[in-house]
Structure formats: structure tokens, C-alpha cells
Amino acid sequence: MLRKCQNQRTKVWRLLLFFFGLIALVCLSAYLFLAPIFHSDFIDSRILFPIKVPANHKISDHVGAIEAVPVKVPVKYDKRQVLISAAHYKQPKARGIVIYSHGTGGNIDIRFSKQNPRLAMLINQGFDLLLYDYQGYGRSQGRASFGNLKADCLAVYDYVLSLGYKPQQIILYGESLGGGVSCMLAKLKPVKAIILDCTFTSPERLARTLAPIASIYPDFLFPGPKLDNLQYLKGEHPPCLIITGQKDTNVPPSQSVKLKREAKPDSYLLILPNSGHCTLADCDQKLYELALTKFLKQLI
Numbered sequence: 001m002l003r004k005c006q007n008q009r010t011k012v013w014r015l016l017l018f019f020f021g022l023i024a025l026v027c028l029s030a031y032l033f034l035a036p037i038f039h040s041d042f043i044d045s046r047i048l049f050p051i052k053v054p055a056n057h058k059i060s061d062h063v064g065a066i067e068a069v070p071v072k073v074p075v076k077y078d079k080r081q082v083l084i085s086a087a088h089y090k091q092p093k094a095r096g097i098v099i100y101s102h103g104t105g106g107n108i109d110i111r112f113s114k115q116n117p118r119l120a121m122l123i124n125q126g127f128d129l130l131l132y133d134y135q136g137y138g139r140s141q142g143r144a145s146f147g148n149l150k151a152d153c154l155a156v157y158d159y160v161l162s163l164g165y166k167p168q169q170i171i172l173y174g175e176s177l178g179g180g181v182s183c184m185l186a187k188l189k190p191v192k193a194i195i196l197d198c199t200f201t202s203p204e205r206l207a208r209t210l211a212p213i214a215s216i217y218p219d220f221l222f223p224g225p226k227l228d229n230l231q232y233l234k235g236e237h238p239p240c241l242i243i244t245g246q247k248d249t250n251v252p253p254s255q256s257v258k259l260k261r262e263a264k265p266d267s268y269l270l271i272l273p274n275s276g277h278c279t280l281a282d283c284d285q286k287l288y289e290l291a292l293t294k295f296l297k298q299l300i
Helices: 002-033 040-047 117-124 146-162 177-188 203-210 212-216 229-234 253-262 282-297
Strands: 066-076 081-089 096-101 127-132 170-175 193-197 240-245 267-272
Touching: 040 146, 066 127, 066 146, 081 146, 096 117, 096 146, 096 177, 117 127, 117 282, 127 146, 146 177, 170 177, 177 193, 177 229, 193 282, 203 212, 203 253, 229 253, 240 253, 240 282, 253 267, 267 282
Parallel strands: 096 127, 096 170, 170 193, 193 240, 240 267
Antiparallel strands: 066 081, 081 127
């Protein structure tokens, strides 16, 4: 009788273990199934908002007498090549060139000088400028995807070198998502300086700030590339100007404050009191220009 009771208890425990093990397996499967890394296409569609224009649609912009020259930058893969579109503002005896990486929405056209006074300020500082579209944006071939950002920015860097610019003449300007692209590029290639405008510490940390449910996933379960600006700025890096708008509701200014806190001493933080996300309020333009002039002057 005693042995029979013991066998029954053993069977009950085994059933319970099996039952709870099955629940744990279902929960783990659901957890992994919903992990961001397995839904990169969905994330691309929810975060990247490209505006396409016909490939033959003319690039038309100028800053003073400096015309934007349309160029095509080849992005090479193992067995194929795509062309991404860019606008090159070139002036005589330039101090260097600024590679401008934009944010998640639109294309380069909506960032031309009439909508974006920052372009004129950069050019007026004596720098050439290359404003480019990622794959799938504007006139660029390919598909808009986080997975293509690394190849895009490396191709643009190599193209700039092919024009005769030296690494010590290259400044990276990244707005929002472009801040992550710029830090990723600076980690891979030598540059003179970086300007980060309304960017994040990393997409994963920003996601956890805006949607706390994302905290259930560690960084390695988010799709790449890893645009970890905070980790990059903790290490050795060139001089960096960090800009944020006090009224930014997309990427909280606290993200830029954290970047400045961890960055090297030759980094600077500019908080624009009246500006929002990737916008420059009229009353903040003078403050922006003064900070930009001071930062670029100390690079000489």
C-alpha cells in the first residue's frame, strides 16, 4: 500500500512537472516568437518612413551661388550593386566636407536649404556638404531597411574619399536616426568630428523609454545594426557636438544629456530651448549658429 501511494505521488509530480514545463515552453516560445530580432521587416515598416520620388526627378537646391550637384553613390554587395542618391554642395577652397545622414522620415528633398537653415550654416562655415538618401528613400534604389544602413554609410564614406577628401577633412552630421548612423560610421572609419542632432543613446534604450514593454527584451534580441551611440561615446572618439531641442517629443532631450555625460571632455552639449525634433526654431537659429561656429573653429 505504501509503495502504491508513493508511485501515485511520483506520477502526480511528474504530471505537474510536465504541465509546468509545457507552460514554460509555450511562454518561452511566445517570448522568442515576438522578439524584435525576428520581425525586422515589421520594425522597418513601423519606424522607417521613406518618401520616394522618380529617379529622374531633378535635384534642385542652392545655398547662395553654390548649386547642389546630383550624384549617384554605388553600394556594392557580393553579386549586385544599387545606387543611392545624393546632393553634393561644393565650393572653392573648402575646409573639408560634411556627410549629412538624415532621420527616419522623408528624403533629402525635404531637407534642402529652404526647409533646413542648418545646411546654409554648415556651408557658410567653409565646408562642402554631401546630403544623401538611404536605400529606398527619394531617388535611391534598394529597400528601406535598418539592415542596409551600414552598407549605405560606408559607401558614402568611400565615395567622399574617391573625390579627394582626406579623413581629417570629414565631419559627420547625423540627425535622429542619422546620429546612430554617424556614430556607427565613426567607429569604423577615421573622421575629424561628429555632430549629433536630436539623436538617441541607442534605439533599444529609446524603445524602452517610450514603450516600457520593450524592457522584457535584452539588446541582443533587437535587430542590427547596433546603433549604440552611448557605448561609442564612452570610448575614444573625435570631438563631438551634441544638439537637442528642449521641446523634442520624439527623442527626449534626456537622451542627449546622457550622451554628454558619458562622452569625452572634448564634447559639447547644446540645448535649444524653443526647438523640437530635428527642427530649428527661428529664435534658436542664432544660438545654434554661434555654437556651431565655436565648435568648428576649435577643430582648426
